[in-house]
Amino acid sequence: MTTDSQRPLVDSAWLKGALDRPDLVVLDVRTPPAGGFIPGSIHSDYAKAGWRATVDGVPGLLPGTAVLERLIGGLGIRNGDHVVLVASGLSAADMGNATRVYWTFKTLGHDRVSVLDGGFAAWSDAGHPVVTAAATRPAATFTAAPREDLRAPLPVVAAAVAGGSVPLLDARSAEQFEGKAKSPQARVPGTLPGAVLIENSAFYSAAEKRFLPADAVKALADQAGTGESTITFCNTGHLASVSWFALSEVAGIDGVRLYDGSMSEWTADPSRPVKNGPAA
Template sequence: MGIAGLWIAPILAAAALVFATAGAQAATDAEPLVDAAWVHAHKDDPNVVVLDVRNGITDDSRETFEQGHIPGAVYSNYLQAGWRTKRDGVPGQLPSVESLESLIGGLGIDNDDHVVVVAAGESALDMGSATRVYWTFKVLGHDRVSVLNGGHAAYASRYQLAQGWNQPAAAQFAGQLQPQLIADRQEVASALRSGTGLMDNRPTKQYRGAAKHPAAAKPGTLPGARNVPESRLTNGGTFADKDRIAALLKEAGLEREGDQIAFCNTGHWASLGWFASHEILGNKQAKVYDGSMTDWTLNGGEVEVLS
């Protein structure tokens, strides 16, 4: 090696170390909710993956993604790509770990990546796409994940978008099921006997039994459940702050801490309530009843009609 090489090699090594360290820091300075400025600042970090899950809830599709997306983002349609599946007649359920590993790895995501999940950012219903995918990553034991507060709309209002399609190289992703985040029918039955806090995140009309989901066998709510409607957890696509969420739970008669099960019709809105409780308020005993009222009513569960 010549004299120039003796000087250049250490410089290149130092640059590589700085680059790698910056990438590692990108994954550690993220909160469960990140804003558009954070995403813009980290969009080029090699271990940050922006996952755009816009879908038919807001009339979005792959074509919409190609017309404009956060630079470097990869696309996966929440309603069509396999994030949820039908099981025992109940739609919208958590797929097998193996299926999710294949889906996530196919998006170029590995276990070292920090994933930022991006919904359209128009409403609570829409933001449930992001929180449900977020919850899925958590259920798989992947804690390096955030939701873009305000969704795609928040980013698009401030920064330039990219066009076209990004095809990621497949990666290896390994999940490890975290059952403490999931409540099943048997656990809900036990919760009814023990007085565990039950948070119904459906619109008030459904909570009271004046309307129901088409897949549910009958209207009503779980006996003793309290209503925190999904639409009150966000202002459009932006989450209410911690104090507001705490006030909503108190108003509904729910504790801020302790055993709690969030539910809705099929676990979509419930992920929004779980995110607010588990991630924003920090109640690590909160769970999602994946099957929710559809699973409960199709299997003869007792309901309470309040209207």
């Protein structure tokens, strides 16, 4: 049975009723926050606080365990807390702030974490109370129990590309997948050889401010030919976290991993093959 603290998604009505729980921590990861805050929530800027690291010129990588323990403990989050993550909710890309931090908590072995479906936009649209300033908490000790099964590091991705049997899911736009456009983070345009495309926005309704239900996510995955053991990627592991969250957590598909280095890391070495790239 899935308890409240193990539900990947919670809605604003549930959160409003849970605000007084002593083990609940509402962590706002908007960049920047606008329009106020959920009462009692703390804020950590996704883009500035250190949730992602640049290593050897590659942006967006998972920081070291000790770095994350200090970041999370410094926010006053303890191992026993149920963390609910709040993004702006206006688009799938916005929700990536919450899904990437959710994935980070999971890689640290912290399963008591949820995403507020629709983010702050859904909260405010529902007419729930808003305060002008974020709260603070005294620093605490957070101890990670890292797990390796949710992340696809470069050697795993290289083996998947070479083997051709592991589903590779590009979460970017069709233009970037087809090599018609390029992110500044990628050295060249194109995608991973063997990859298929499901744009991250397909998994989230910006109009309704909610993720698609599990059956709809599974239908998209089936149509694209992805499923168990899929590796999701984008340019820096942000948009791909939305796809990872939808497949792994909403739909419950086994073995889905996120390639946090994504195309920024893959294209840094000119010897690595690229589909739809300059020579295509």
